[in-house]
Amino acid sequence: MSVTVPRSDLADVIMERLTTTYPRAADPERAAQAMAYMKNIAPFLGLPSPLRRQLSREVLAGTPRPDEADCTAIALRCLQLPEREYAYFAVDYLRRHVRRCSSGFLPIARHLVTTDPWWDTVDALAAHVVGGLVAADPGLRTEMDAWIGDEDMWVARTALLHQLRYKDATDTERLFAYCLRQAGHPDFFVRKAIGWCLREYAKTDPDAVRDFVERERGRLSPLSVREALKNL
Template identity: 70%
Template sequence: MSVTGAGTLDVPDSALADTLLDRLTAAYGAAADPERAGPMRAYMKDVSPFLGLTTPVRRALSRTVLEGTPRPDEADCTAVALRCWRLPEREYQYFAVDYLRRHAGRCSSAFLPVTRHLVSTIPWWDTVDLLAAHVVGALVAADRKLAADMDAWSADQDLWIARTALLHQLRYKEHTDADRLFAYCLRQSAHPDFFIRKAIGWALREYAKTDPAAVRDFLVREKGCFAPLSVREALKNIGA
């Protein structure tokens, strides 16, 4: 698999990030399980090394790491995320994603370039999808001017950036901008990659929970434009 990068971003000074990273690397490192690490790396298509921490173990360790720490500001969130992204093992990126999901409301629209860096650096669905739905989506919901950035992302040559644009409205329900969603799906309808075709179907399927008629009518109107995978996913819960 190919791994794209997005250059480097400056890590802001953050005493909170210093504390968290010291605690995090000590806790995760002590609990590493090399026997599990190999199969986990293989399952994720060798995107990065793993420490071998199962999800329940990792979350329990994370709670210990976070115990007693204050709420972060945007600079803290940026520092924690970027420093975790520079560590080799994937579990550190999982910690950063969970941290950003919890504190997305503490970040302004100026945080969007940081999310783009995270999405396009060491990219795989395990981090990209959560960042799209819970962090990018939250930023755009809080500042609708960022929809213009999503318009640009939806046509990006980096498939993970385009996938993020497709999925950023997953949690919007009745607040979904259906015209934008449908436009993004059409824009990428001929994309050859599985992850884009799957994202199209997933985004439409999720919106179909709110407005099934709109999704069905859209697919009828644009019949023949989408890969069978996208259509199957979109109609999974509402029928043909």
Template identity: 40%
Template structure:
């Protein structure tokens, strides 16, 4: 199956299920910025489950399919692309990060950014296991003009558990601490909270030490399951 055939199959599966009333609600939830078919995630995923099992011969084909889905106006196609990339993230490597960043930046909002950030986290985790200095790519992303790319860099270790590079985690949090952007402040707290599940003491110590500099939102997010002195 070619990328174009794959996208046609996805359209054939999703369009008959479109629900205009639900689409309007979903559109309103994202501040009327984007179009929707009106499909809840379980419905959408069930509809394309069989199609999504296709195995791509190369990362280029996989990314081409994602790119074609991204060109569709309705957000459900992008969510399908994110699911596809996550399911087959083992085919991707650091050389594919520019393509993922390009998708991330197009009509960016938190839901597609966070979906792609989960893909990027898996790609980066595999990469640093083989070549630790692969993480310097995220150092570059942290200085990107777009706060969405910076958010993705802050979130790139989500789910790494005890493999987390704490120097980068706390270093990134410190570098971004003065930002006023809501989605950056939220991301710092999310990243810290995720790591706190595995090392609560270290995160607590960081929050206490830097509480005066971190935003209230960041501290609240990070400390949801902690008791700060």
């Protein structure tokens, strides 16, 4: 997908601060450890999460609330930088300001999901950004219906996880249908996501999840079943 970074004065200010503040605290030894742990998905600066969040607060101090163009510019510019912590900053920023974005932001969210994808960015984007967009505009459910069948496993995982925080607002029929749609997927991350979204929904309706798993046990993978029933 080709995307255009919109002009944003706010993004200019934040990116200038960010690319000055984060590198000052870089730790090469931690960076090497993080890169190995994350299967070499990207280079790292080596910022532990508490320090990174503290630095992010310093970067954002005194800045105004963004509009959608600002969110788009900041997220896309962060993902153009190689070190993974910049992607984390983008995800955190979008989580905080997803209500400032319209349903038209969904293609940008998909671009973020599919850019150097791994669970560390995809899962937060799924539950807090894509999930927030769909909650605000239920018309986007049809997009999720397309995403669940996508050849890109991270897009399918996003569809599975987008209702993760919905609780009583969960579309149970869709949740279960999505799980069955990908029940035979060969990849660990999709099978794990099936179990995870079921386990999370079980906190709201344990009987529904238990009944679904027992009914469809023959179609679900052992991993998905084990994860789904972990707390039941």
